[in-house]
Amino acid sequence: MISLLPERYRGTPAVVWTAYVGLGLLLALLPFLVDWGMGRTWVRILDFAMLYVMLALGLNIVVGSAGLLDLGFVAFYAVGAYLYAILASPQFGIHLPFWALLPIGAGVACVFGVLLGAPTLRLRGDYLAIVTLGFGEIIRIFLNNLNSPVNITNGPQGINMIDPVRVGDQSLTQGIEVLGIDLSGAHTHYYLFLLLTMLVVFVAIRLQDSRIGRAWAAIREDEVAAAAMGIDTRNVKLLAFAMGALFGGVGGGLFAAFQGFVSPESFTLMESIMILCMVVLGGMGHIPGVILGAVLLTVLPELLRYIGPLQEQLIGRVVVDPADLRLLLFGLGLILVMVFRPQGIWPSPVRARELRPDNPDEVHQEQETLYEAQR
């Protein structure tokens, strides 16, 4: 976070602390400001933005850190969401508490991460992308069809009436009163999500800046050299899949509890691609960039909804359907960023500083897996 400050202030503790306190206050008051200025819907959008921050940070471990292009990330999100939905709803009459289910969901998603990772260890790039894409679809199709012969997921209808998060015996969804202030469901979830997002950010930063994070970066840069330097590429890759999936699983559980309803429709390929775009647009491998990407890509499409009413006001009728415009502008935005800032909107400072026109001495980079090198 310090990287937000101009360089000359970074050594001054007073400025740094003021910045932290200011950021803390802003984050604490944000839902009230937004509620007051833009309405309740926007508080919910904020909640979703944080959910996507968690997901994007999870995918960033796999794609950004370890360099494994995963197009099926939404599968882990789905696993977390459905696990919560099945174990805390009238579907089977099981009602486990949220706080117990969160770690269980994370753990199960982790296992799925390893299950997906194991058969793809020898793949990279396009091939890995296709296999993970298939895996994501398999999970979705399973969820869609596991309503017979035994009804587990309730098929395309999805699972309804999922238990909300409870603190004590109060449901967060109903809203609670704290210190005389009435908090709506959107507000309470904001604070819950903020807490967990900060935890996820903390874990992501610590992981990246560690022996494990360096090992991930090493296999991203050159798998064969990494192996020759003593990195067990199999374990390190599986760990990346598992940790990414863990974040996805946590996000899924939160989603299910927040919405109170899950269906396979929430876990399509488009969703995986959106999360991937957040990572790539924001600045692959750079945690603040990924957070920015997730927030932008959640908030901007919602802003476009106003285009419809705006047209009516100005021209008297809706010429361009906002829904069409969303995808159009989204595609245009992607192209512009890829052309003008291929390293992302907010890349890591080292990379931004060092991104110069190719110099002739540049290291020739080998892109082969250990398995390919061994043939």
Added chain:
Amino acid sequence: MRPSVEPLLSAVGVSKRFGGLKALSEVSLEVRAGEIYGLIGPNGAGKTTFFNCLTGLYQPTSGTIRLSGRILNGLKPHAVAKCGIARTFQNIRLFANMTVLENVMVGRHVRSRAGVLGAVLRGRRARAEEANIRSKAERLLGYVGIAERAGQLARHLPYGDQRRLEIARALATEPRVLALDEPVAGMNPSETEQLRRLLERIRDDGKTLVLIEHDVGLVMGLCDRIAVLDFGTKIAEGPPREVQQDQRVIEAYLGVGAS
């Protein structure tokens, strides 16, 4: 330090086939602790193939490789590194988008153990280990003479420094045998001379070096013993002066009827 007679690294009858092509046939050699052992031969003689067998990247079709008695056959590359063989690559393979310091820190991976919990909680042990990794890496950068480049991306180093960085990274794994694949390829005479001094210093500090090299001048002055490979077989072995006189070596390099 005088080379001892006990072999530290030995290869016995090592062969490697790729389909119908026999890249190595029955290569046997012994490297003694503390010496610089050169592996030379014309292009395509199987030198790099031998290195790949040595470091676990390839599995030899037959034959055994031992490091102070321990059989290395069947071990994966990372396990071979853990046993104590580190290598550099002919076409430099650095972690291009990591800083110079980080590259060397990756080399410490195999000699450190912090896992996910250690990384996230960063307890006293994990912090001490991380500080140790960093200080060892910084020392190694100084040792190979590129300390002032620590913060740059590896891909922006000049060519000669990239070679040095690769050596520092390999040394970070605390190898007993350092295997260098053409360490001076593409260097000018003064760079070559500097690197030569570095290699001698590494030897004097107790490492054993095996190197593939085309630069005959370097090999003659630097290596204690050399082996010559041609078409996958060893055709000569011994101190450089003797090998230089060997008729088969002259033929391999210059063609039959030369000299």
